[in-house]
Amino acid sequence: MKKMPHIARNPAEAREFLSLHVRTRSSVGLVPTMGFLHEGHLSLVRRAKEENDICVVSIFVNPLQFAPAEDLAAYPRDMERDLELLSAEDVHLVYSPSPGAMYLPDRSTLITENSLSRCLCGAARPGHFDGVCTVVLKLFSVIAPDRAYFGEKDYQQLQVIKRMARDLDLPVEITGCPIIRERDGLALSSRNIYLGEKERAEALVLSRSLDAAEELVRGGETDVTRILDVVRDVISACPSVALEYAEIRGADDLAPLDIMNKRAVCALAARVGRARLIDNRVLERRD
Amino acid sequence: MKKMPHIARNPAEAREFLSLHVRTRSSVGLVPTMGFLHEGHLSLVRRAKEENDICVVSIFVNPLQFAPAEDLAAYPRDMERDLELLSAEDVHLVYSPSPGAMYLPDRSTLITENSLSRCLCGAARPGHFDGVCTVVLKLFSVIAPDRAYFGEKDYQQLQVIKRMARDLDLPVEITGCPIIRERDGLALSSRNIYLGEKERAEALVLSRSLDAAEELVRGGETDVTRILDVVRDVISACPSVALEYAEIRGADDLAPLDIMNKRAVCALAARVGRARLIDNRVLERRD
Numbered sequence: 001m002k003k004m005p006h007i008a009r010n011p012a013e014a015r016e017f018l019s020l021h022v023r024t025r026s027s028v029g030l031v032p033t034m035g036f037l038h039e040g041h042l043s044l045v046r047r048a049k050e051e052n053d054i055c056v057v058s059i060f061v062n063p064l065q066f067a068p069a070e071d072l073a074a075y076p077r078d079m080e081r082d083l084e085l086l087s088a089e090d091v092h093l094v095y096s097p098s099p100g101a102m103y104l105p106d107r108s109t110l111i112t113e114n115s116l117s118r119c120l121c122g123a124a125r126p127g128h129f130d131g132v133c134t135v136v137l138k139l140f141s142v143i144a145p146d147r148a149y150f151g152e153k154d155y156q157q158l159q160v161i162k163r164m165a166r167d168l169d170l171p172v173e174i175t176g177c178p179i180i181r182e183r184d185g186l187a188l189s190s191r192n193i194y195l196g197e198k199e200r201a202e203a204l205v206l207s208r209s210l211d212a213a214e215e216l217v218r219g220g221e222t223d224v225t226r227i228l229d230v231v232r233d234v235i236s237a238c239p240s241v242a243l244e245y246a247e248i249r250g251a252d253d254l255a256p257l258d259i260m261n262k263r264a265v266c267a268l269a270a271r272v273g274r275a276r277l278i279d280n281r282v283l284e285r286r287d
Numbered sequence: 288m289k290k291m292p293h294i295a296r297n298p299a300e301a302r303e304f305l306s307l308h309v310r311t312r313s314s315v316g317l318v319p320t321m322g323f324l325h326e327g328h329l330s331l332v333r334r335a336k337e338e339n340d341i342c343v344v345s346i347f348v349n350p351l352q353f354a355p356a357e358d359l360a361a362y363p364r365d366m367e368r369d370l371e372l373l374s375a376e377d378v379h380l381v382y383s384p385s386p387g388a389m390y391l392p393d394r395s396t397l398i399t400e401n402s403l404s405r406c407l408c409g410a411a412r413p414g415h416f417d418g419v420c421t422v423v424l425k426l427f428s429v430i431a432p433d434r435a436y437f438g439e440k441d442y443q444q445l446q447v448i449k450r451m452a453r454d455l456d457l458p459v460e461i462t463g464c465p466i467i468r469e470r471d472g473l474a475l476s477s478r479n480i481y482l483g484e485k486e487r488a489e490a491l492v493l494s495r496s497l498d499a500a501e502e503l504v505r506g507g508e509t510d511v512t513r514i515l516d517v518v519r520d521v522i523s524a525c526p527s528v529a530l531e532y533a534e535i536r537g538a539d540d541l542a543p544l545d546i547m548n549k550r551a552v553c554a555l556a557a558r559v560g561r562a563r564l565i566d567n568r569v570l571e572r573r574d
Contacts (some may be wrong), residue, residue: 011456015458024311104453104454106402106540107454108400108401108402108403108450108454109398109399109400109401109420109450109451109454109455110398110399110401111396111397111398111399111455112396112397112398112399113395113396114395114396114397115393115395116395133396134455137455138455138456141455141456141457141458142456142458144458163395163396164396166391167391167394167395167396168396168398168421168424168425168428169298169425169428169429170428171302171428171429171431253393
């Protein structure tokens with residue numbers, strides 16, 4: 001029987017727990033989440049447990065990263081189940097502030113990232129990554145982690161946060177962890193719960209299109225346009241999957257790419273029914 | 288004979304010194320400066336020494352807070368003299384990074400404060416306080432101070448930084464320290480060196496206009512417009528002092544004020560020759 005994690009509802013409670021439990025040379029790992037946890041999150045938690053003395057998971061559905069027309073209110077929540085899952089992983093602290101404990105009504109400070117965050121999802125969701133950066137910095141301020149863990153499913157988010165940490169000299173190591181997929185290839189996402197049975201089946205074209213891209217690159221294809229044509233062809237076979245973007249960009253700087261002359265990422269976003277899904281694959285040429 | 292402070296030229300050097308010298312329960316005080324130190328800075332240093340086990344002074348002329356047309360290149364520098372002054376105060380660490388160690392060419396992350404920073408100096412110097420917030424957060428990231436000390440001469444800066452620290456849950460106490468003045472009333476500023484002898488004498492109208500405002504409020508005047516009329520009259524007696532703004536605003540939120548119904552600040556900025564000077568006075572009614 002594992003122990004229930006301690007729960008902190010505001011910065012002071014989190015700091016009090018940490019001041020009691022973090023010793024001079026002990027390390028702290030943080031897994032920031034919006035809750036409704038799945039095996040993707042749990043893989044981050046296990047990595048954080050392995051690499052640190054203290055493991056903190058934050059659960060906070062961050063209003064600042066949702067635009068008014070987005071799914072903030074509908075975003076799935078199940079704190080009871082989340083806490084059971086985190087108990088089983090032997091997490092030490094769950095930091096789960098209320099929106100009021102996180103943001104004062106007259107808050108006026110924002111972190112903005114003006115390069116990596118502008119393309120891909122950032123183009124369709126203006127302000128989204130400012131909200132992400134701001135909440136992540138606040139989590140870092142309260143938890144003071146040595147390491148923080150983010151899933152590669154949100155590939156752009158991972159790169160933006162790495163950039164923020166570098167630019168602001170944050171004393172934290174940002175670790176990206178591999179996408180966890182269902183057996184049939186669907187990338188795990190809390191938003192998969194929005195999918196009906198038929199939509200769930202159709203959403204598989206996303207990961208299949210990335211398989212196709214990977215195969216082309218392995219076969220020696222270097223022309224980004226030709227690779228993306230195939231990706232879009234695979235997806236367009238399912239008319240109920242409305243592609244928002246499919247792009248290939250530099251894996252670290254997210255700069256546009258015409259030729260596969262360096263490590264790249266193929267990233268895509270699509271609407272499937274009510275769900276906006278994203279997926280990606282890092283593409284490396286065999287030399 | 289006091290000991291020369293240790294000098295760190297980049298984040299790694301500063302962290303290394305601190306990891307060796309900061310013990311579990313010892314406290315760190317930081318005084319961020321742009322160098323060319325005067326008694327105003329030294330009053331902050333003494334306060335930081337009094338209240339903390341370790342005293343760190345940063346010296347960095349921050350390009351990010353200067354607009355292209357401003358005095359970045361001309362800003363006075365004298366590192367040798369600064370280090371002598373700080374030796375005499377027994378400062379432990381001087382953090383003085385090069386611009387290249389502070390900002391990478393492809394940096395893309397900025398802190399913005401969108402309320403307090405928009406008025407007063409922020410209106411005339413767009414981007415200035417974004418630059419201030421960004422560099423101060425970076426200093427906090429590297430030094431991890433328990434307390435940081437700022438002069439009330441830069442009154443708006445102090446309020447903006449307090450707001451940033453609050454909004455971002457930064458684990459640092461922001462302390463404002465009183466303006467230090469010459470015997471005749473001129474507020475100390477590194478930029479006073481720009482003043483010729485005649486300009487130096489004329490710049491005294493700034494503090495005199497604040498004396499007049501204070502006297503009016505003590506005498507029971509509550510009408511902000513009438514107080515500001517007197518302030519502007521005093522300053523306009525010196526035609527070589529070009530007033531940029533004279534305003535009375537709420538002392539904490541910097542919101543506009545018509546009636547002196549709460550603690551307020553009278554803040555002003557003026558050009559005197561090559562120098563852009565600022566001064567202010569907190570005004571409190573006697574009840």
